[in-house]
Each structure stands twice: as structure tokens, then as C-alpha cells.
Amino acid sequence: MIATAFDQATARDGAHARTWVVLVDGDPxxxxxxxxxxxxxxxxxxxxxxxxxxxxxxxxAARCLHTADDTAAEQHLTNADMSAGGWDMTAPSIGGHPEWIDDAQYPTCPICARAMDYIGLEEAQDPEGDPIAEGTTYLFLDASCGLAATIYQQT
Structure with missing residues (x-):
């Protein structure tokens, strides 16, 4: 499929005189x-x-942290203070700034070698929402390469 798309682009611009733009959904x-x-x-x-x-x-990602009928997912994604870390970072969340248990750790993207962006955190819970572990999983994303990663730190 990709070769076919390049064949079509080459048929239209064999001299490569134009800017070639490719729209992707982030699949690495x-x-x-x-x-x-x-x-x-x-x-x-x-x-x-x-x-x-x-x-x-x-x-x-929000639906991984909240049940389907929980409006908190929408609140996290539309909260005006999201980028400033305006909510309780001891609970599962999306956005803000990490409240590290240990030293700060930002994973490196294996494709581009840049530090990945922090996107939220998650605490291990049972189906009733009670904590089942003494630690936090930090969620990271490299949107340009379409990769995600996690780091776990324990108290």
C-alpha cells in the first residue's frame, strides 16, 4: 500500500519538485x-x-482510568487547568505535571531518541477502586512517533 502511494506520487511529481506531505495516525x-x-x-x-x-x-487513555459512565474522564480532558496540573495528582489523571515518588524519570523514544512527554498517571486499583499496590504508574507519549511508555515507581 505504501509503495503504491509513492508510485502515484512519483507519477504526479517525478522530478520531486513539490513538497511531499504524508498524513499518518501515529502508528510507529x-x-x-x-x-x-x-x-x-x-x-x-x-x-x-x-x-x-x-x-x-x-x-x-481517559477511559482506561475511568469507567464508561464516569464524567471525570471528560473533566480531565476539558479542564482549563489541565496543563498547569490543576487537579489532585495523587489520583489517576491525565495531564499536569508528575508528582514523582522517586527521582524524575522520562523515558526516551526508541525511534527518535527524544524524551517522551508526560501525559498522566495511574494507580493500581481493584474493580471497586481501592488501591492494590503501593506505587504509581506514570504514562508517557511521543506523539510524533506514535509511541507510549510507562514508568512505575513504588513508595
């Missing part, structure tokens, strides 16, 4: 294949991440 495998095909064909491409899909991933 797809991005690697696009980059490899561009390199093979000696074509410079500009990869654009579809932010609608990124928002969908954020909603999925």
Missing part, C-alpha cells in the same frame, strides 16, 4: 515504513500527525 510501524520507502526513493517527505486520532488516543 507505518511511520518507519514511510521513512524507509522515502529513503529508498531518495524523496524528502513531511509527516503530519492526524490530531483527531491523537485526541482519540487521549480519550482511550
Amino acid at each position: 510501524r507505518q511511520i518507519r515504513l514511510l521513512q524507509a520507502e522515502a529513503k529508498r526513493r531518495s524523496v524528502s517527505i513531511h509527516i503530519v500527525l492526524d490530531l483527531i486520532h491523537v485526541l482519540e488516543y487521549c480519550w482511550r
Whole structure:
């Protein structure tokens, strides 16, 4: 499929005079294949991440932290103080700044080698919402490469 798309682009711009833009949903495998095909064909491409899909991933993350009927997920995603860490960081959350138990740890993206962005935290809970572990899982994302990671720290 990717080779076919490059074939069509080459038919339209065989001299590579135009800017080639590729819209992706953040799938790391797809991005690697696009980059490899561009390199093979000696074509410079500009990869654009579809932010609608990124928002969908954020909603999925919110639904991992909250039940389907819990309005707190929507509150976390629409809270005006989200980027400033305006909510209780001792409870599962999305956004804000990490309240580290130990020293700060930011995972490195294995594709681009940049530090990943913190997106939230989660505490292990049973189905009733009671804590089942003495620690916190920190959630990270590299949206440009479409990869996520977690780090666990225990009290």
C-alpha cells in the first residue's frame, strides 16, 4: 500500500519538485515504513500527525482510568487547568505535571531518541477502586512517533 502511494506520487511529481506531505495516525510501524520507502526513493517527505486520532488516543487513555459512565474522564480532558496540573495528582489523571515518588524519570523514544512527554498517571486499583499496590504508574507519549511508555515507581 505504501509503495503504491509513492508510485502515484512519483507519477504526479517525478522530478520531486513539490513538497511531499504524508498524513499518518501515529502508528510507529507505518511511520518507519514511510521513512524507509522515502529513503529508498531518495524523496524528502513531511509527516503530519492526524490530531483527531491523537485526541482519540487521549480519550482511550481517559477511559482506561475511568469507567464508561464516569464524567471525570471528560473533566480531565476539558479542564482549563489541565496543563498547569490543576487537579489532585495523587489520583489517576491525565495531564499536569508528575508528582514523582522517586527521582524524575522520562523515558526516551526508541525511534527518535527524544524524551517522551508526560501525559498522566495511574494507580493500581481493584474493580471497586481501592488501591492494590503501593506505587504509581506514570504514562508517557511521543506523539510524533506514535509511541507510549510507562514508568512505575513504588513508595
